[in-house]
Amino acid sequence: MTADHLDGNALAGPLAELFAVDVTxxxxxxxxxxxxxxxxxxxxxxxxxxxxxxxxxxEEVVLRLVRGPGSAWLDLxxxxxxxxxxxxxxxxx
Numbered sequence: 001m002t003a004d005h006l007d008g009n010a011l012a013g014p015l016a017e018l019f020a021v022d023v024t025x026x027x028x029x030x031x032x033x034x035x036x037x038x039x040x041x042x043x044x045x046x047x048x049x050x051x052x053x054x055x056x057x058x059e060e061v062v063l064r065l066v067r068g069p070g071s072a073w074l075d076l077x078x079x080x081x082x083x084x085x086x087x088x089x090x091x092x093x
Contacts, residue, residue: 008042008053014065015039018072021084029080032060039063039082 008024015023024040035057042053042062050066055078062078076082 005043005045005054008038008040008044010044010046011039011042011051011053011063011065014051014067014072018074021086023082023084026082026084028062028082030055030057030060030062031078031080033058034080 012022012024024038026039027036028039028042029036033055035055037056039053041056043056043059045052045054050064050073052061053063053065054060055062060078062076064073064075066073
């Protein structure tokens with residue numbers, strides 16, 4: 001593994017444009033190896049042509065995020081699940 005990646009916190013801003021909660025704090029499970037952990041722990045490559053988040057355990061792709069003019073594409077096929085903790089009052093921003 002090389003040191004040319006960022007950690008999953010690099011996804012915070014781009015994902016905040018799509019979701020009302022902080023998705024980097026969500027727990028994802030890798031579809032390849034089953035490792036569970038915060039999205040912030042992913043190894044992120046990019047930004048061009050998009051951001052790619054890889055599992056820190058097996059390096060398989062967990063998510064892809066590509067932005068275009070007025071649109072975003074989010075591919076989560078490498079994640080078995082994504083658990084998001086909601087605010088205790090049940091309201092999002």
